[in-house]
Amino acid sequence: xxxxxxIDDGSPVPVSPEVVRETLRVRVDRGRLETLLTSSSGxxxxxxxxxxxxxxxxLDGAGDPGEHAVDPGAEGSSAxxxxxxxxxxxxxxxxxxxxxxAFRIVEHVVSTxxxxxxxxxxxxx
Numbered sequence: 001x002x003x004x005x006x007i008d009d010g011s012p013v014p015v016s017p018e019v020v021r022e023t024l025r026v027r028v029d030r031g032r033l034e035t036l037l038t039s040s041s042g043x044x045x046x047x048x049x050x051x052x053x054x055x056x057x058x059l060d061g062a063g064d065p066g067e068h069a070v071d072p073g074a075e076g077s078s079a080x081x082x083x084x085x086x087x088x089x090x091x092x093x094x095x096x097x098x099x100x101x102a103f104r105i106v107e108h109v110v111s112t113x114x115x116x117x118x119x120x121x122x123x124x125x
Contacts, residue, residue: 005045005110008036017111021103028099033082037110045109047102048089050080054102055091058109058121065124069097069105072120095122 004014007023015023015037027035028049037045044066046057059066074093081089097105101119108116115121 003043003113004040005037008038008044014040015110017107020110021107024103024106032084033080034084037106039113045106047106048081048083049099049102050078050082052099053078053091053093053096054099055081055096056102056105058115067115067121067123067125068095069102069115070094070120070122071097071101 005020006012006014020037024035024047028051033050034046034048037047039045042061044057044059044061046055046059048055054069056069057066058068071094074096077090077092078096079088079090081091083089096102105116105119108114108119
């Protein structure tokens with residue numbers, strides 16, 4: 001079975017790999033800095049950005065600490081990650097990736113169900 005993904009905003013329509021990058025860009029442009037995608041197998045893909053960097057997490061289900069994309073060697077931290085509940089977060093830059101890379105990672109996960117072979121990530125389980 002091929003896994004399909006929907007944006008967790010009430011719409012039952014799956015988002016295709018061909019449009020997920022542009023969909024995220026439009027949401028960010030409209031000030032929606034957090035997007036949660038849910039798969040037909042019950043997994044979740046979380047994307048939250050400050051428009052320059054993004055946290056990308058892949059979770060196997062509710063309560064799973066998951067895995068997240070990393071940028072080894074990045075120094076410092078960045079603020080401005082605004083969650084849908086209004087919470088403002090700050091993350092170490094090594095625990096986030098540049099937003100363009102985050103778009104690429106999300107597109108690949110939606111397309112294949114797994115991280116890109118050349119992406120770096122950390123398992124938080």
